[in-house]
Amino acid sequence: RGVPEITEQPAVDHRACGHGKIILLGEHAVVYGSHAIAAPVPLAVRATAQDTNSGGVDMLIPRWGVEYRLHRDPAHRDSFQRSLGIIFDQLELTERSVRIEVFPNVPRAMGLGGSAAMAVAVIRALDQHYQLGLRDDEINALAFRCEEVAHGSASGIDNTVATYGKLLLYKRAAQKGDAPMMRELKLAKRIPLVIGISGKESLTAVTVGKVRNAWQRNPALYDGIFQQIDGLTLQGVEAMQQYDLERLGDLMNICHGLLNALRVSSWEVEELVQIAREHGALGAKLTGGGGGGSIVALCPQNKEKVAAAMRDAGYQAMEVEIG
Ligand code: MEV
The missing domain is CATH 3.30.70.890 (GHMP kinase, C-terminal domain)
Structure with a gap:
């Protein structure tokens, strides 16, 4: 059936990755303001950043055979470049000479939050590499912007779990720009x-x-x-x-x-x-x-x-x- 191979990663380094997720209840309705429950799964995307002398931003995802040079002008970016390109624009890094390598262990387009996990992983790699000192809420907000490009009208739940890696009850903000409601659910038993x-x-x-x-x-x-x-x-x-x-x-x-x-x-x-x-x-x-x-x-x-x-x-x- 062409099911991609996945390997579990029980001990992921929170600082350098974005978490994959499942939604237990509430998907789709959450886009319209309903509650949803989501949890991280032991699958994650990792990314690294390295200086180069290539004169541009190079993105590599070896596992998927993806390799491209980010176009400096957003108008010339294809759909794949558009979502991650926002990160470089927002962090003002489009002029840098850097190579980002992404190691996705969340299968692509399988409903497990791969795109959000990738955005968070890339932001965290850049944050560490350039010592930007981004807080988790800033990482989450930027990943949300990537998700809006990837999903159209995203609720923000995928990027939130990708960032925090916690079991959450989530409800999007009623007004654009306001903070969403998120409550960590603590259970006596898994x-x-x-x-x-x-x-x-x-x-x-x-x-x-x-x-x-x-x-x-x-x-x-x-x-x-x-x-x-x-x-x-x-x-x-x-x-x-x-x-x-x-x-x-x-x-x-x-x-x-x-x-x-x-x-x-x-x-x-x-x-x-x-x-x-x-x-x-x-x-x-x-x-x-x-x-x-x-x-x-x-x-x-x-x-x-x-x-x-x-x-x-x-x-x-x-x-x-x-x-
Ligand atoms: C996707 O994981 C969940 C959806 O509700 C979309 C979203 O909330 O952005 C389908």
Whole structure:
């Protein structure tokens, strides 16, 4: 199925990386002001910066065979250059002679926050290299600008988890420029999940755009769905804090149904969700942008069995714990 190889990185150096993430509840609705719960996963993007005498900014992502010279004039940048180019413009580094090497261990376009993790990793590499002294909130704000270019109307949740690497309840600010609400969720016991990776690449910008078109045609109908997702996300916080995994699983299943109603599921995602449920997951849903990408399954008793069934069907699976 062309599922990319992933290797876990349990001990990532927070200062030099951006964290990958899963969204447990609330994706898409979060773009419209609902709450969402997101958690870091043990996958990260690392980046390094080195002085050169090449006379420009060179970006290398060896794993993806990507290599380019950043165009100084933003008007001449393609979509790939545009998102990371903002970092150099904002930090006034476009005139430097530097080589940025990126080591992505978050699979590309799989709904696991790869673009935000990459932005954070590059900002942190530049921060260290030029000793800019950026605070985490500044890193997060700059990564958000990159995400807006990558996703269209990003909520800011991916870059927030990529920066802080914490399990969070998140709600975007009502007004542009205001700070979003983010609350770290502390749990007495970690929650066991399996991430199923479909191998079907999907750009969040595309699914976010699809939902926006549908919402514009009938705002009242879609606002109703977003409100339901908001309600079940808040119930999800309670369920997590009480370690009521049956309830959390129900909420995940219903959330997946609502995401399906938004038409952001896919053939592969549905298969993964079915496999997880048939092998005893209490809840299973797509995670992130959808349209392919990944799912999360809540598996307190049977993580290995669910992961093995996903692999037998040709997908990739990763067992994680959040909290
Ligand atoms: C993507 O990980 C989550 C979405 O809700 C988009 C966003 O919040 O920016 C689909």
